[in-house]
Every structure is written in C-alpha cells, then in structure tokens.
Amino acid sequence: MTTSTLDSEPMTTPADGGRRPRVVIDEVSKRFTITERKSTSTVQALDRVSLEVEDGEIVALTGLSGCGKTTLLRIIMGLEKASSGTVTVGDKVVTGCGYDRGLVFQHAELFPWRTALQNVEFGLEVKGVPADERRRIATEKLELVGLGNAMDRRPDQLSGGMKQRVGLARALSIEPEVLLMDEPFGALDAQTREGLQMEVLRIHRETGKTIVFVTHDLDEAVLLADRVVLMAPNPGRVDTIFDIPIKGPREDFFAIRGLDEFAHTRYAIWSRLMAGVHGDAPREEER
Amino acid sequence: MSIASSTATTAETAEAGRGFWRRFLWNRRYTFVTIASLVVLMLAWEFFGRRMDPIFASYPTDIAKTFKAEVQDGTLQTALFDSLKPLALGYLIAALGGIPLGLVLGRYRIVEAAFGVYITAGYAMPMVAFIPLLILWFGLGFSVKVAVVVVMTVFPIVISTWAGVNSVPKSLVEVGKSFMASEAAVMRKIILPSTVPHIMTGLRLGIGRAVIGIVIAEFFTSIGGLGGLIINAGQQFDTSALFVPVVVLMALGVGLTRGVGWLESRVAPWYAGVSGGRDPE
Numbered sequence: 429m430t431t432s433t434l435d436s437e438p439m440t441t442p443a444d445g446g447r448r449p450r451v452v453i454d455e456v457s458k459r460f461t462i463t464e465r466k467s468t469s470t471v472q473a474l475d476r477v478s479l480e481v482e483d484g485e486i487v488a489l490t491g492l493s494g495c496g497k498t499t500l501l502r503i504i505m506g507l508e509k510a511s512s513g514t515v516t517v518g519d520k521v522v523t524g525c526g527y528d529r530g531l532v533f534q535h536a537e538l539f540p541w542r543t544a545l546q547n548v549e550f551g552l553e554v555k556g557v558p559a560d561e562r563r564r565i566a567t568e569k570l571e572l573v574g575l576g577n578a579m580d581r582r583p584d585q586l587s588g589g590m591k592q593r594v595g596l597a598r599a600l601s602i603e604p605e606v607l608l609m610d611e612p613f614g615a616l617d618a619q620t621r622e623g624l625q626m627e628v629l630r631i632h633r634e635t636g637k638t639i640v641f642v643t644h645d646l647d648e649a650v651l652l653a654d655r656v657v658l659m660a661p662n663p664g665r666v667d668t669i670f671d672i673p674i675k676g677p678r679e680d681f682f683a684i685r686g687l688d689e690f691a692h693t694r695y696a697i698w699s700r701l702m703a704g705v706h707g708d709a710p711r712e713e714e715r
Numbered sequence: 716m717s718i719a720s721s722t723a724t725t726a727e728t729a730e731a732g733r734g735f736w737r738r739f740l741w742n743r744r745y746t747f748v749t750i751a752s753l754v755v756l757m758l759a760w761e762f763f764g765r766r767m768d769p770i771f772a773s774y775p776t777d778i779a780k781t782f783k784a785e786v787q788d789g790t791l792q793t794a795l796f797d798s799l800k801p802l803a804l805g806y807l808i809a810a811l812g813g814i815p816l817g818l819v820l821g822r823y824r825i826v827e828a829a830f831g832v833y834i835t836a837g838y839a840m841p842m843v844a845f846i847p848l849l850i851l852w853f854g855l856g857f858s859v860k861v862a863v864v865v866v867m868t869v870f871p872i873v874i875s876t877w878a879g880v881n882s883v884p885k886s887l888v889e890v891g892k893s894f895m896a897s898e899a900a901v902m903r904k905i906i907l908p909s910t911v912p913h914i915m916t917g918l919r920l921g922i923g924r925a926v927i928g929i930v931i932a933e934f935f936t937s938i939g940g941l942g943g944l945i946i947n948a949g950q951q952f953d954t955s956a957l958f959v960p961v962v963v964l965m966a967l968g969v970g971l972t973r974g975v976g977w978l979e980s981r982v983a984p985w986y987a988g989v990s991g992g993r994d995p996e
C-alpha cells in the first residue's frame with residue numbers, strides 16, 4: 429500500500445504517455461465571508477487544495493465535518509467560485525457549470541411536481557433535446573438505475589433510495605464525463621446503500637466515467653474508490669491520499685470485505701482520521 | 716352477514732349494496748355534522764326571529780319568501796350580475812398583474828429593494844381609505860368597482876407569490892444551474908411551478924377580499940349590485956330584503972373560495988404529498 433501526502437507528490441506532467449488527468453485541481457482556496465449582525469469574519473473552507481483525478485478513476489473524498497468536501501465538489505461543479513486557484517476538467521478551465529460534469533445532490537433535490545421520468549428529462553429539456561429523444565434517454569437511464577417500473581411516480585411517492593436513484597439517473601442523463609456525488613447514499617439503510625453502491629460500480633464499468641464522491645463511510649470509500657482523499661479541517665486541506673490496493677472487479681463486496689488489504693487500508697485511513705481528531709498521532713491506549 | 720336472501724349471488728349483491736351505502740354514509744360523516752349544525756341554526760333563527768320586531772330581525776322562511784319574489788321579478792339576478800362582472804374583471808386584472816409582480820419581487824433583490832415597501836404598505840393598510848380617492852379618479856360607475864376590487868385583491872396575491880418565491884429551496888435553483896438552465900428557464904421551470912401552491916393561497920385569500928371589495932364599493936357608490944340592494948333595503952327598513960343579498964354574498968364567498976381551493980388541488984396535486992396539511996377526507 430502506498431500512502432503519500434500531497435506536498436511531496438510532484439505534479440503529474442503530460443509526459444507520462446501523453447495521458448492527461450481528467451480533473452486537475454490546482455492550488456484551490458476558498459474563503460467565505462460570514463456577516464453576522466455587526467462583525468464580519470472569514471472562514472477558510474479550503475486552503476491550497478491540489479488533486480488530480482485520472483480519466484475513469486473513482487476518487488472518494490472523506491474527512492471530518494466541515495473540512496470542505498462539499499465546497500470542493502461544488503467548486504469542481506462550478507456552483508461555487510474558488511477564491512484562488514483553478515480547476516481544469518478535460519482541457520477546459522472551470523468557470524461555471526457544464527454538461528461535462530453531473531452532480532448528484534446529497535438529498536436528491538428532485539422537483540416535487542415532476543414525475544421520476546420528467547425529473548430525469550429536466551436536464552435534457554434545458555439542453556434542448558427534442559421530446560421523443562428526451563423520453564428515450566430518460567427511460568433508458570431510469571432502467572439503468574433499476575427504476576423502470578416507477579417512472580411515473582412523483583417524488584413524494586418514492587422512497588429515499590429511489591429518490592437517490594432518480595437523482596443519479598438525472599445526473600447521468602446528459603452523459604457527463606465526470607460524475608460528482610455528495611454523500612449520495614448517506615441517509616440510506618445498509619442494504620439499500622449496498623445496492624446503490626453496486627449500481628454505481630456497474631455504471632462505472634459500463635460507461636468508464638470518472639467519479640468523485642464525498643462520503644463519511646470509510647467502508648464505502650475503500651469498497652468503491654481507487655484512491656481515498658482524506659481531508660482535514662481548519663483550514664480545509666488535503667491531509668493524506670490513500671491508494672486502494674484492491675485490484676480487479678469490485679462488485680463482490682462480500683469477498684472484498686474479507687480481504688486483508690481492505691481491513692488494512694480501512695484501518696490506516698481510520699487511524700489517520702482519528703489522529704486529526706485527537707492530536708498529531710493516535711495515542712497508544714486508543715489503538 | 717345477511718340471511719335475507721336465499722341464493723348466494725343475491726346475498727352477495729345485497730351485502731355489497733349495503734356495504735356501499737354504509738361506506739357512502741361513513742365517508743360523508745363530517746358533511747352530515749355540518750348539515751346538522753346548519754339545520755339547528757336555521758331552526759333556532761326561525762324560532763327566535765319570529766318573536767322579534769320585523770324592523771330589527773327577520774327569519775329564514777321570511778327571507779326565502781323575499782328571495783323568491785326577487786328572483787321572479789329579476790332584481791336579484793340583475794344585482795348579482797352587476798356585482799359579478801366588475802368582481803371577475805378586477806380579480807382577473809389583480810391576478811394577471813399580481814403574479815408576475817410577485818415572481819419578479821421574489822427573484823430579484825433589486826426589484827424587491829425598489830418596490831417591496833409599497834407592496835408591504837399596501838397590504839398592511841386598510842384599502843377602504845382609498846375609496847374616496849378612487850371615486851374621484853374613476854367616477855361612480857363600473858370602473859370604480861373594478862378599481863376597488865383590484866386594489867383590495869392585488870396585495871395578498873403579490874405578497875403570497877413573493878413569499879412563495881422566497882421559499883423556493885436554493886438547492887432546486889442550483890439543480891437548474893448545474894444543467895446550465897438560462898434565467899428564463901429557471902423562472903419558468905423551477906421558480907414558477909415551485910411557487911404555484913403559494914400563488915393559489917394568494918388567489919384564495921384574494922377572492923374573499925374581492926367579495927368584500929365589491930360590496931364596499933357598492934356601499935360607497937350605492938349604485939347597483941348586491942351592495943346596492945343591501946343599502947336600499949336598509950334605508951327602507953326592509954330587513955328580509957336586506958338579508959337576501961347578504962345570504963347570496965355569503966354563498967358567493969364560500970363558493971368562490973371553495974372553487975379556488977379545488978383548483979389548487981388540481982394544479983398542484985404534488986403539494987398535498989409534501990406539505991404538512993391533512994389529506995382531504
């Protein structure tokens with residue numbers, strides 16, 4: 429297993445076979461100004477975060493609450509502007525949202541007045557895809573996430589897990605190269621979550637999309653990701669990047685959870701996370 | 716179980732029929748309570764009303780008699796239409812002007828800063844105070860009635876729509892942005908549908924105020940309409956004739972408000988599923 433702090437990692441150059449990373453986050457900082465009744469204060473949500481994500485790679489962002497995971501994801505999406513630094517997706521510097529990226533929101537954020545199918549059609553509608561084409565693609569995406577039988581239901585008639593699937597189908601509808609997900613399965617029960625994780629792996633295998641997702645669940649991070657980026661708060665920054673040494677297909681969670689590599693990597697991330705909570709290094713009695 | 720019928724099939728239909736009626740009655744149990752309450756009130760009114768001086772009070776059967784007479788000679792219909800026409804036109808103008816205004820006020824800070832105060836002030840102040848001014852501007856005819864209805868109705872419609880836009884979750888707008896929706900598309904596909912329940916609330920509040928508005932306008936101008944009938948009857952101490960338009964107005968107010976409520980459930984059926992309100996029985 430290789431772990432490397434980002435400071436010591438050199439920037440990847442196009443020299444290695446001419447392959448460019450899909451997403452390049454270069455020294456991104458974000459300061460929020462908070463205006464209270466009289467005073468204004470600033471929060472350093474992100475401090476010079478750099479990260480590269482290869483084409484087709486799955487990267488998990490994790491870390492304590494408030495370390496800037498959501499902020500980073502929103503900056504990649506183009507919903508938030510970085511105070512300094514740049515994000516490049518493909519060969520374009522991000523200045524706003526774009527059809528090359530799709531975001532799955534933490535709480536699905538479906539339009540309550542639209543049926544599942546119409547929700548998935550939304551992005552295509554805005555993009556100007558003709559109606560019959562729209563319907564065809566939306567149906568296909570809903571079937572992809574296993575919701576072929578609930579297409580005409582409104583969100584209030586869907587379960588939490590179903591809503592998340594619709595959100596996923598909606599993000600996939602415009603065929604983004606990069607799929608961004610903010611704690612997509614956080615609020616679900618263990619079984620539903622595993623089902624959706626499996627779904628994501630299958631979609632990844634079929635489409636080869638680059639995926640960046642936020643999670644608090646270390647199991648989920650290690651199960652799905654090629655690399656896990658552990659972030660630290662105050663100011664929000666990259667703490668450690670863990671390469672996940674599990675190779676080959678990931679769908680057999682049962683087997684993977686039994687692997688030594690799984691346990692070791694998970695432990696390594698966990699102890700590093702705890703070091704951040706308790707001080708510099710995990711103390712002996714907590715081991 | 717029924718033992719009245721000898722064959723299984725007729726027993727079943729009888730059972731099903733009885734079940735149907737039982738369900739029919741049970742489903743409407745609250746309606747029956749309402750009706751019972753009304754009947755008790757009517758009986759009490761009839762009983763005590765007959766005992767009082769006819770100059771001060773009337774009673775249901777007497778009102779019904781006058782009602783019939785006024786329908787037969789056509790005065791009631793004429794008055795009703797005289798009131799309904801400006802009411803409908805004024806309400807329409809208020810809705811068509813108020814909804815877009817509310818949407819723009821809610822969506823654009825700068826518009827809110829520029830015009831929000833007037834709307835808040837207009838909503839808070841009793842619009843009756845402006846009627847003399849409106850009479851100066853519009854005279855004593857049809858147009859002043861329309862103007863009063865507009866002035867009475869437009870503010871609740873604007874305020875509700877405006878508040879509705881403010882309560883659109885920011886995250887839904889961000890969904891629009893994440894798909895690169897234009898401002899027009901955000902307005903039409905996200906803000907407007909999301910605000911529909913609030914707009915309908917405004918329309919429901921507005922219709923009640925429109926009825927109040929039309930009566931007040933007719934009191935002030937004392938020409939035509941149901942308000943005119945009331946004033947005339949009052950001046951002639953004809954109490955039962957006074958109650959006829961009052962009852963009609965009551966029915967009108969309730970009916971129109973119900974109508975808008977029904978429209979609400981048709982236009983935004985999804986809202987019942989996400990709001991904390993009770994399901995309709």
Ligand SMILES: Nc1ncnc2c1ncn2[C@@H]1O[C@H](COP(=O)(O)OP(=O)(O)OP(=O)(O)O)[C@@H](O)[C@H]1O
Pocket residue numbers: 460461462471472473491492493494495496497498499500664
């Ligand atoms: N719009 C905002 N205005 C002001 N401060 C903000 C805003 N958004 C985020 N912050 C601050 O930035 C920091 C990082 O927030 P962020 O939501 O990115 O954390 P997170 O890692 O996603 O946390 P969690 O795991 O709890 O979701 C926090 O301190 C937060 O208070």
Ligand SMILES: [Mg+2]
Pocket residue numbers: 497498499
């Ligand atoms: Mg977050």
